Amino acid sequence: MxxxxxxxCSLVALALPIGQVMFKGAAIYSARLEGSVLWRLVQxxxxxxxxxWYGATALLWFYVLTRVPLSAAYIFSLIGSALVPVxxxxxxxxxxxxxxxxxxxxxxxxxxxxVTQVRA
Numbered sequence: 001m002x003x004x005x006x007x008x009c010s011l012v013a014l015a016l017p018i019g020q021v022m023f024k025g026a027a028i029y030s031a032r033l034e035g036s037v038l039w040r041l042v043q044x045x046x047x048x049x050x051x052x053w054y055g056a057t058a059l060l061w062f063y064v065l066t067r068v069p070l071s072a073a074y075i076f077s078l079i080g081s082a083l084v085p086v087x088x089x090x091x092x093x094x095x096x097x098x099x100x101x102x103x104x105x106x107x108x109x110x111x112x113x114x115v116t117q118v119r120a
Contacts, residue, residue: 001068010079013077015053019053
């Protein structure tokens with residue numbers, strides 16, 4: 001995998017946690033709204049933004065898959081998975097624990113092992 005493809009995969013990996021943060025923000029916003037669930041969904045502009053973000057991310061992912069094998073591209077999702085709890089901790093003050101940190105460190109170690117193999 002060339003550096004351009006690795007960069008594209010990394011962009012998708014970063015876009016997914018941003019979308020998760022947007023969905024969490026939309027859930028918080030929804031709690032402030034009144035009315036039925038359907039009416040709150042219609043009024044929830046942060047949710048519409050999150051859907052638009054995920055739509056754009058899906059288009060980028062599709063483009064990545066035209067260039068990179070799925071098995072090589074998908075490993076980058078580990079980066080995004082590791083960033084979600086960090087973002088939740090920083091933005092929403094959600095708790096982090098040492099077991100979580102160790103688990104994500106192991107995931108990122110696995111990512112490095114696999115990416116090194118894919119590039120070889």
